Amino acid sequence: MAKHSILFSPVKGRRTFEEVSHEIKKLIFQGSLKPGDKLPPELELANQFNVGRQTIREALRILELSGFIKVHKGFGGGPVIKDTILNQIGSLYLDAFQMEKITIDELTVARYKIEKMIIQDAVAFADEDDWVALSENVEAARKKIEAKTIALEENIEFHKLLAKATKNHVFFVLVSSILALLQELLSRLPPDLKVSEAAVVSHEKLLTELMSKKGRKKAERILAEHLESVKNRLQSLPDKIYE
Amino acid sequence: MAKHSILFSPVKGRRTFEEVSHEIKKLIFQGSLKPGDKLPPELELANQFNVGRQTIREALRILELSGFIKVHKGFGGGPVIKDTILNQIGSLYLDAFQMEKITIDELTVARYKIEKMIIQDAVAFADEDDWVALSENVEAARKKIEAKTIALEENIEFHKLLAKATKNHVFFVLVSSILALLQELLSRLPPDLKVSEAAVVSHEKLLTELMSKKGRKKAERILAEHLESVKNRLQSLPDKIYE
DNA sequence: TCACATTTGTCCGTATGTATC
DNA sequence: AGATACATACGGACAAATGTG
Numbered sequence: 283m284a285k286h287s288i289l290f291s292p293v294k295g296r297r298t299f300e301e302v303s304h305e306i307k308k309l310i311f312q313g314s315l316k317p318g319d320k321l322p323p324e325l326e327l328a329n330q331f332n333v334g335r336q337t338i339r340e341a342l343r344i345l346e347l348s349g350f351i352k353v354h355k356g357f358g359g360g361p362v363i364k365d366t367i368l369n370q371i372g373s374l375y376l377d378a379f380q381m382e383k384i385t386i387d388e389l390t391v392a393r394y395k396i397e398k399m400i401i402q403d404a405v406a407f408a409d410e411d412d413w414v415a416l417s418e419n420v421e422a423a424r425k426k427i428e429a430k431t432i433a434l435e436e437n438i439e440f441h442k443l444l445a446k447a448t449k450n451h452v453f454f455v456l457v458s459s460i461l462a463l464l465q466e467l468l469s470r471l472p473p474d475l476k477v478s479e480a481a482v483v484s485h486e487k488l489l490t491e492l493m494s495k496k497g498r499k500k501a502e503r504i505l506a507e508h509l510e511s512v513k514n515r516l517q518s519l520p521d522k523i524y525e
Numbered sequence: 526m527a528k529h530s531i532l533f534s535p536v537k538g539r540r541t542f543e544e545v546s547h548e549i550k551k552l553i554f555q556g557s558l559k560p561g562d563k564l565p566p567e568l569e570l571a572n573q574f575n576v577g578r579q580t581i582r583e584a585l586r587i588l589e590l591s592g593f594i595k596v597h598k599g600f601g602g603g604p605v606i607k608d609t610i611l612n613q614i615g616s617l618y619l620d621a622f623q624m625e626k627i628t629i630d631e632l633t634v635a636r637y638k639i640e641k642m643i644i645q646d647a648v649a650f651a652d653e654d655d656w657v658a659l660s661e662n663v664e665a666a667r668k669k670i671e672a673k674t675i676a677l678e679e680n681i682e683f684h685k686l687l688a689k690a691t692k693n694h695v696f697f698v699l700v701s702s703i704l705a706l707l708q709e710l711l712s713r714l715p716p717d718l719k720v721s722e723a724a725v726v727s728h729e730k731l732l733t734e735l736m737s738k739k740g741r742k743k744a745e746r747i748l749a750e751h752l753e754s755v756k757n758r759l760q761s762l763p764d765k766i767y768e
Numbered sequence: 769t770c771a772c773a774t775t776t777g778t779c780c781g782t783a784t785g786t787a788t789c
Numbered sequence: 790a791g792a793t794a795c796a797t798a799c800g801g802a803c804a805a806a807t808g809t810g
Binding site: 542580597602 | 797800808809
Binding site for chain 1: 613693
């Protein structure tokens with residue numbers, strides 16, 4: 283028993299489906315349920331928790347929206363544990379950004395300032411593994427471009443790897459959620475190979491400057507130009523995302 | 526009709542309850558549904574959308590978790606539109622916090638760097654209204670302290686007002702979501718009048734320095750000390766938030 | 769305090785759609 | 790192509806909570 287009752291979640295007024303989703307979350311946090319693991323089908327979950335199917339379904343909706351599971355239909359389907367919940371935060375940000383009437387310009391400015399801060403910490407704290415991961419990323423992106431396919435995932439991943447190199451998980455979460463938003467927005471534009479290639483080139487230059495550990499100022503300039511081009515691309519989006 | 530078909534959300538594989546929640550979201554974004562407005566009861570929603578009640582309930586779960594509505598039980602109850610969805614992001618961050626094994630230390634460092642960046646923009650872009658709002662905030666907090674009650678909401682609000690003064694909504698959303706997480710964590714600690722008062726004093730000093738427009742360096746130092754004390758308070762939290 | 773109406777919360781039975789074998 | 794196993798969705802029923810008279 284803890285000294286104070288500070289670690290108990292409120293039970294009063296807790297609905298059954300909240301109880302169920304909380305229990306499953308707990309198993310995930312404890313590591314009993316790992317990414318890729320399959321949960322039993324709804325009917326068996328209902329039996330095991332001794333609740334109705336509707337209750338299970340509402341619990342699954344919560345877990346799904348929170349990003350903990352993905353539900354597959356059909357034979358051999360059912361709820362599967364996902365590997366990250368960060369993308370889900372991004373979609374909530376998308377709603378928040380819509381409600382706060384955020385402009386592409388504000389997004390670009392904020393992203394530039396935050397990522398500028400991040401590359402400072404990245405060069406300070408990155409280890410060999412980080413540089414390898416970043417190099418492999420631009421290499422993979424380059425190969426995709428040469429195969430005439432766009433490298434959206436790799437280009438997004440590049441910025442996540444930078445954030446990871448700071449060794450601060452908060453930056454990683456913040457950048458990941460902003461990037462999830464960005465990916466949402468970019469996915470609404472028609473794919474463009476040239477734009478994708480330009481991004482890869484920017485990343486290559488940026489990485490070179492960062493690794494030289496002397497060209498931080500130049501790296502900042504490359505970052506600014508890179509984000510500006512993304513911004514221009516975003517400008518062609520319609521104002522309202524919800525039709 | 527738009528030039529490209531980029532503004533259509535995917536309909537493929539869209540489940541009915543997603544369709545319903547999307548429609549209601551749309552009404553909120555359009556302003557047809559404003560905060561405080563009541564949605565019809567589940568059964569009538571089911572009739573209006575011509576779907577079953579189960580479908581409506583799953584749609585409501587999504588809207589609830591996303592922070593768009595709050596559901597009240599009993600007579601005169603039903604779904605009510607909320608005024609902000611930002612707080613909801615905090616609880617998702619709480620999950621990410623657990624999943625990504627974020628430490629109090631990382632949180633403090635990240636918050637300091639981001640808020641440092643924010644006060645730079647705040648002094649640059651704040652107008653008279655912002656300074657008035659900030660002054661009124663510390664005044665209200667001071668009065669609460671003198672009445673021997675803690676000023677948690679005011680102290681959280683102070684940092685939101687700073688972010689608002691940057692005139693960049695992205696910073697506001699980012700800071701709001703981090704603060705929502707912070708509030709979640711602090712609410713798990715027993716209230717402490719002295720700590721709350723110390724925070725108010727810090728805010729007063731910080732504001733004075735910012736308004737003098739000369740003491741930015743000093744303001745940064747005050748901010749650092751202030752966040753450090755919040756950090757020390759958070760250290761007493763148990764490791765696992767989920768019991 | 770006591771009914772009473774309203775609305776959410778929960779369960780069950782059944783039917784349909786869908787992906788895999 | 791057909792059978793299987795699963796999610797999805799509908800309708801009806803009752804319990805529990807909540808505000809009203």
